[in-house]
Amino acid sequence: MARYGIAPTKTNLINLKRDLSFAQEGHALLEQKRDILVSELMGMVDRAEEAQRKVEEKLQEAYSAFDEAIIQNGRNKISSLSSTVSIDWDVSIRNRRVMGVSIPLIQTESRAHKPYYELSENSFWVDETVSLFSEVLSMLGDLAQLKVSVMRLSNEVQKTIRRVNALEKVYIPDYEETLQYIQEMLNEFDRQAFFIQKMIKNRLKKKKGG
Amino acid sequence: MSLKKTEFWVTNKMGYFVIGDKDMVLGFSLAGISGKEAQTREEALSVLQHVQENRKINIILITERLAQLIREEVDKIIETMDFPLILEIPDRHGPVPGKKTIKEIVKAAVGI
Numbered sequence: 454m455a456r457y458g459i460a461p462t463k464t465n466l467i468n469l470k471r472d473l474s475f476a477q478e479g480h481a482l483l484e485q486k487r488d489i490l491v492s493e494l495m496g497m498v499d500r501a502e503e504a505q506r507k508v509e510e511k512l513q514e515a516y517s518a519f520d521e522a523i524i525q526n527g528r529n530k531i532s533s534l535s536s537t538v539s540i541d542w543d544v545s546i547r548n549r550r551v552m553g554v555s556i557p558l559i560q561t562e563s564r565a566h567k568p569y570y571e572l573s574e575n576s577f578w579v580d581e582t583v584s585l586f587s588e589v590l591s592m593l594g595d596l597a598q599l600k601v602s603v604m605r606l607s608n609e610v611q612k613t614i615r616r617v618n619a620l621e622k623v624y625i626p627d628y629e630e631t632l633q634y635i636q637e638m639l640n641e642f643d644r645q646a647f648f649i650q651k652m653i654k655n656r657l658k659k660k661k662g663g
Numbered sequence: 664m665s666l667k668k669t670e671f672w673v674t675n676k677m678g679y680f681v682i683g684d685k686d687m688v689l690g691f692s693l694a695g696i697s698g699k700e701a702q703t704r705e706e707a708l709s710v711l712q713h714v715q716e717n718r719k720i721n722i723i724l725i726t727e728r729l730a731q732l733i734r735e736e737v738d739k740i741i742e743t744m745d746f747p748l749i750l751e752i753p754d755r756h757g758p759v760p761g762k763k764t765i766k767e768i769v770k771a772a773v774g775i
Contacts, residue, residue, distance in 0.1 A: 501765045509753055516755040519690045532689055540695030542678045546721050546746055555745050586694035597722050597750040603765055607772035608742050
């Protein structure tokens with residue numbers, strides 16, 4: 454659908470040509486951006502899936518150990534124990550930017566200040582729960598990094614694809630059609646001017662002869 | 664390929680926070696992580712807001728079930744904000760059925 458409302462003048466022709474080449478340049482750049490993002494994304498998907506699967510398995514183990522601990526010690530005991538556990542988690546996040554998308558790089562560290570409680574009065578399952586949940590947490594940094602990156606990247610890829618398509622399927626054809634229209638009109642004007650000149654010439658000749 | 668990379672340290676000495684059901688909060692507290700229980704959408708939102716104001720928390724762990732109640736807010740934080748990061752994890756009843764896997768998210772976006 455071309456914008457025929459535009460006046461078919463030489464100036465507009467030049468302006469439109471400039472706009473079109475700008476749009477084409479943008480299209481090429483966006484295509485490049487899309488390819489880079491997709492390759493970045495593809496490198497992460499499998500690792501993210503793997504990390505997620507591992508975390509989910511470990512988490513189920515942790516929950517069942519937790520259940521055992523509750524059964525043996527009671528919920529009140531466990532919640533009073535939980536306040537004695539002292540593990541420092543240190544999470545640092547750096548950001549890497551890939552084509553305007555910020556991708557987190559997460560590092561986790563933990564320092565445990567053992568022992569937390571009297572060993573004699575607690576069951577094996579309490580210890581097991583503590584260590585399993587700690588394991589889960591140490592895996593979560595990785596998973597968070599991968600999953601957030603994948604979600605942000607795929608979001609950006611989606612946007613970029615939409616832009617590339619809009620340029621490719623709507624804007625650029627639009628410009629090309631309008632350009633063609635202006636070019637045709639200009640040619641038509643030329644022919645008209647030429648024809649009028651001829652006519653005037655003929656009339657002048659007739660007048661002279663007659 | 665010209666990747667523009669700028670790196671900077673956002674912070675150090677930061678930690679996790681758990682928003683979830685009673686068991687998850689208690690379980691993670693056994694590993695030294697603080698958390699808050701939430702059951703309804705309103706509770707989850709108020710906890711989330713509270714956590715966001717606390718600059719010491721940079722990874723929020725939330726159950727998938729709760730995340731589904733506040734899907735819009737969660738997605739907004741994941742997509743637009745550098746931190747805190749939000750990670751959805753299954754609660755004790757396992758993954759929510761019909762949850763989009765990572766592959767499916769990517770497939771929807773890229774179409775491959």
